[in-house]
Amino acid sequence: MSLLTVENLTIDIAHPRGTLHAVRGVSFHVEKGETLCIVGESGCGKSLTSHALLGLSPRVAKVEAGALSFDGTDLRRLKERQWQKLRGLKMSMIFQDPMTSLNPSFTIGSLLEEVYMRHHPGGRSAARARAIEILKKVGMSNAEERLHQYPHQLSGGLRQRVMIAMGLICGPDLLIADEPTTALDVNIQLQILRLMQQLKEEMGLGIIFVTHDLGLVARFADRVAVMYAGRIVETAPVAELFANPCHPYTRALINCIPVPGKTRPGEPLGAIPGVVPSLIGPQSGCAFRDRCAHATPLCAKTLERKRDGAAHVYECHYTPEETAA
Amino acid sequence: MLAFALKRLGLTLLVLVSVSIITFSLVRLAGDPAIALAGPEATSEEVEAVRAAYGFDRPLPAQYATWLGDVLKGDLGFSNILQRPVLEVVMERLPVTAKLAGLSVLFALIVAIPLGVVAAAKRNTIVDRLALSIAVVGQALPNFFFALVLILVLGVGLRWLPISGDKTFLHYIMPAIALGYFATPAIMRLTRAGMIEVLDSDYIRTARAMGLPRSRVVMKHALRNALIPVVSLTAVQLGFMLSGSIIVESVFSMNGIGRLGWQSIQRTDLEVMQALVLIISVIYLALNYMADLLNGLLDPRLRVQ
Numbered sequence: 001m002s003l004l005t006v007e008n009l010t011i012d013i014a015h016p017r018g019t020l021h022a023v024r025g026v027s028f029h030v031e032k033g034e035t036l037c038i039v040g041e042s043g044c045g046k047s048l049t050s051h052a053l054l055g056l057s058p059r060v061a062k063v064e065a066g067a068l069s070f071d072g073t074d075l076r077r078l079k080e081r082q083w084q085k086l087r088g089l090k091m092s093m094i095f096q097d098p099m100t101s102l103n104p105s106f107t108i109g110s111l112l113e114e115v116y117m118r119h120h121p122g123g124r125s126a127a128r129a130r131a132i133e134i135l136k137k138v139g140m141s142n143a144e145e146r147l148h149q150y151p152h153q154l155s156g157g158l159r160q161r162v163m164i165a166m167g168l169i170c171g172p173d174l175l176i177a178d179e180p181t182t183a184l185d186v187n188i189q190l191q192i193l194r195l196m197q198q199l200k201e202e203m204g205l206g207i208i209f210v211t212h213d214l215g216l217v218a219r220f221a222d223r224v225a226v227m228y229a230g231r232i233v234e235t236a237p238v239a240e241l242f243a244n245p246c247h248p249y250t251r252a253l254i255n256c257i258p259v260p261g262k263t264r265p266g267e268p269l270g271a272i273p274g275v276v277p278s279l280i281g282p283q284s285g286c287a288f289r290d291r292c293a294h295a296t297p298l299c300a301k302t303l304e305r306k307r308d309g310a311a312h313v314y315e316c317h318y319t320p321e322e323t324a325a
Numbered sequence: 326m327l328a329f330a331l332k333r334l335g336l337t338l339l340v341l342v343s344v345s346i347i348t349f350s351l352v353r354l355a356g357d358p359a360i361a362l363a364g365p366e367a368t369s370e371e372v373e374a375v376r377a378a379y380g381f382d383r384p385l386p387a388q389y390a391t392w393l394g395d396v397l398k399g400d401l402g403f404s405n406i407l408q409r410p411v412l413e414v415v416m417e418r419l420p421v422t423a424k425l426a427g428l429s430v431l432f433a434l435i436v437a438i439p440l441g442v443v444a445a446a447k448r449n450t451i452v453d454r455l456a457l458s459i460a461v462v463g464q465a466l467p468n469f470f471f472a473l474v475l476i477l478v479l480g481v482g483l484r485w486l487p488i489s490g491d492k493t494f495l496h497y498i499m500p501a502i503a504l505g506y507f508a509t510p511a512i513m514r515l516t517r518a519g520m521i522e523v524l525d526s527d528y529i530r531t532a533r534a535m536g537l538p539r540s541r542v543v544m545k546h547a548l549r550n551a552l553i554p555v556v557s558l559t560a561v562q563l564g565f566m567l568s569g570s571i572i573v574e575s576v577f578s579m580n581g582i583g584r585l586g587w588q589s590i591q592r593t594d595l596e597v598m599q600a601l602v603l604i605i606s607v608i609y610l611a612l613n614y615m616a617d618l619l620n621g622l623l624d625p626r627l628r629v630q
Contacts, residue, residue: 054534080539088536095534100527104626105549115535150625166535 001072002029003174003206004053004091008066011048011057011230018281022048022061024230032173035200035207037217037238039253040227043276046210049227050176053208054093055083071173089119091174092167097183098159102151108135108162109147112169119170134165137202139195157188161195168199174206181216193220214257218242223311226250229287230279236312246306246314248323249288286315294323326621329628333617337610344606345396349389352599357381361595362405401600406592411600415582419604421491422574422581425504426566428497430559432505433512438555440509441516445551446543448521456517460510472503472576489578500577504570508562515558519551526550553624560616564609 011023023045030036038046052063053070055078068075070091078086087093095101103111112131113124120126128147135143138161151159160180167175177196181189193216200207209220217224221238226249234247245251249272256270274291286303289295296317304317316323352358359376360367367375376382380391395402401411444456479499480488487496523529524547532546533539570583578584582601589597621627 056530056533084536084538086536087534092536093534095527095531097527101531103528103532103546103550105624106546107625114537118535118537152626163531166531 003032003034003071004030004208005067005069006049006053006065007068009049009052009068010064011045011052012062012064013058013060014062015280021279021281021283022230023052024279024283026227026230026232027066028225028232028235030174030206030208032206033200033204035197035209035220035222037209037211037221037224038227038232039211039214039217039224041212041276044227045230046212046227047178050093050178050208050210053176054087054091055080056093085119088115088167088172089170090172091176092170092172093176093178094160094163094167094180096179098156098163099183101163102159104151106150107147108149108151108154111151111162112147112166115166116169130169131165134169135162137199138162138165138168139191140165156184157191160184160188160192164192164195164199168203168205171203172205174208176208176210178210179212180209182211182213189216196220214253226253229276230283231287231315233288233316234312234314236308236314240309240312244308244312244320246308246312246320247288247316248292248294250314251320251323252291286317292323294318326628329621330618333614333621337614341607341610344610345393345603346389348599348603348606349392350385351602352595353385353388358595361593396603401603402596404594404596406594407597411596414585414597415600415604418580418582418585421579422567422570422583425491425497425500425570425574425579425581426563428501429505429508429566429570430563432501433508433562434559436505437509437512438516438552441513442520442543442548442551444513444517445520445524453517456513460513463506463510466506468503468507469572469576471506472499472573475499475503476576491577491579491581496577496579500570500573500579503576504566504573508559508566511562512555512558515555516551519554520547523547523551549623553620556616556619556623557613560612563612564605567605567608 006029007027009023009026010021013020013022026045026049028036028038038049040046048057048061051057052061053068053075055075057063065076070086073086106114109128109131112134113127116127116130117124131147132143135146140146140158140161146154146162151162154162163180175196180196181192184192196207196209197220199205209216211217218238223235223237224241225232225235226241226247227233228249234241234245234250236244241250242254245254252270252272256272258269272291277287277290279287284302285300286292286295289299292299298317302317303315305313305315306319307313308320359372359379359381362379363372363375380388399412401415403409404411404414407414440456440459444453447453476488476499479486486499487493488499490496520543524543529542529547532542537546567582570581571587572583573579574581574583575587582605585597586601588594589601
């Protein structure tokens with residue numbers, strides 16, 4: 001049984017011009033000790049999806065799913081209080097901007113201890129010991145001193161380490177990381193990614209890594225789900241995805257990455273023509289058809305799910321050979 | 326924190342010096358004090374004599390230095406109209422106003438902060454609208470009218486509370502409500518706005534993502550940050566109450582400094598007026614200084630040099 005199973009997740013948001021179908025039937029699963037990368041452009045629904053997994057959807061969002069289960073628990077039935085017992089303890093989440101995601105009024109120590117004590121009733125000293133331990137684990141030097149510092153006294157990279165420490169202080173099974181490196185310098189990005197990789201191996205974590213950066217995906221993912229306009233258009237193990245991208249969108253995305261040595265200086269970077277379609281109102285067919293060079297009238301009508309090997313699934317009427325440029 | 330406190334204290338003292346200069350100059354600008362002292366019947370020789378006797382013929386900076394020296398020694402001058410030292414007159418009245426203002430702020434905070442928090446937490450519901458209506462009514466109602474309504478209902482109608490004077494604690498209840506209600510809307514709306522902003526912030530999402538219960542998220546993580554601007558506003562409001570209690574003190578016949586100010590204007594008692602302006606300024610600055618310190622305690626980011 002998978003650590004997390006999501007089947008046919010939909011998220012609708014009421015909009016003055018009709019219902020916004022932000023997430024339109026997304027299915028995936030995450031195993032223990034595995035990193036699933038959800039990759040897509042802004043607005044494709046990847047953040048909404050990841051928030052829904054923790055029951056943190058905005059109030060205006062209507063979330064439905066055929067199945068949503070975590071470690072044997074049916075998340076669809078949870079009341080807010082039961083969610084609270086799960087969050088932080090069994091699954092937790094870290095966010096994009098470490099500058100604004102830590103409460104500025106409290107010390108690192110009290111933020112960490114509060115999360116631990118919330119899920120482990122008992123003394124502050126046990127919580128303090130655990131806070132020091134987890135700070136060391138995320139690679140913070142002078143952990144004892146850090147406890148007395150405030151978030152604004154730390155750099156962005158250190159703050160993201162504190163965020164990760166908060167997320168992991170109770171030893172969860174699943175960590176959802178919503179663009180955790182987007183706001184950081186490139187060299188710090190790599191440090192944070194290596195740290196997450198190492199913690200995943202040490203703690204047997206399942207990680208859902210939400211990003212728009214395919215370069216990070218290539219380095220970091222075990223499996224990849226490519227999202228476009230509220231659907232997962234292709235999912236495959238990472239090596240397979242980059243070696244054999246089947247969906248025209250995936251290929252277009254990969255073509256946008258400049259390759260040192262191959263991309264000549266001055267050559268314009270790849271871009272996908274057109275814009276993401278509006279998801280307001282009824283939707284049909286393939287959402288990428290307007291930007292796809294190979295679209296046919298069939299693409300406006302229906303979707304077709306194809307398999308290429310056991311773990312490689314994509315949604316296109318045509319095979320990669322037929323859509324090859 | 327100590328460095329922050331000292332820096333703020335330095336700034337406050339600077340403002341205080343400016344205030345004292347302005348206060349001193351205003352009285353000199355308001356007219357020739359020698360003519361005022363000598364009286365309408367005096368000849369020009371007599372005016373000159375008064376001018377020399379009181380030192381009004383000396384250069385203004387020298388006069389300011391003497392005046393400041395006296396003030397620092399606790400000598401605020403002598404009221405020729407009341408024939409008493411000004412400090413004595415003011416000190417007699419200050420406790421009444423201080424008590425009234427303190428109770429008013431207490432009333433305002435007790436009403437405004439919970440209302441603001443509830444309105445923000447239940448944003449756009451009937452609860453929120455109700456809280457907002459209370460605020461709008463409070464802002465629209467002049468406090469002399471509200472004070473009269475209170476007197477009619479609680480004093481004359483129900484006979485629960487005394488309607489005039491400042492002898493017992495009961496005398497303070499209606500004036501404190503009348504004065505405090507005036508400050509409630511601003512504090513409530515600022516609390517509500519602050520809470521709404523903070524509740525939408527990333528770190529509140531973090532607190533929720535870590536499984537903290539909603540009550541704790543609202544009361545600890547959100548309120549603490551939302552209160553920072555409220556502290557400053559409350560200090561300003563308290564200052565207004567100290568000086569602006571003229572109407573309420575008059576309606577309820579309380580012998581505070583508001584009423585003293587009003588009486589001094591009527592009998593052109595410049596010495597008392599000058600002292601009142603100075604004392605109110607000092608209190609105002611002291612309140613703002615305390616608000617700064619409180620904010621420094623609430624918001625660690627302010628403590629950075």
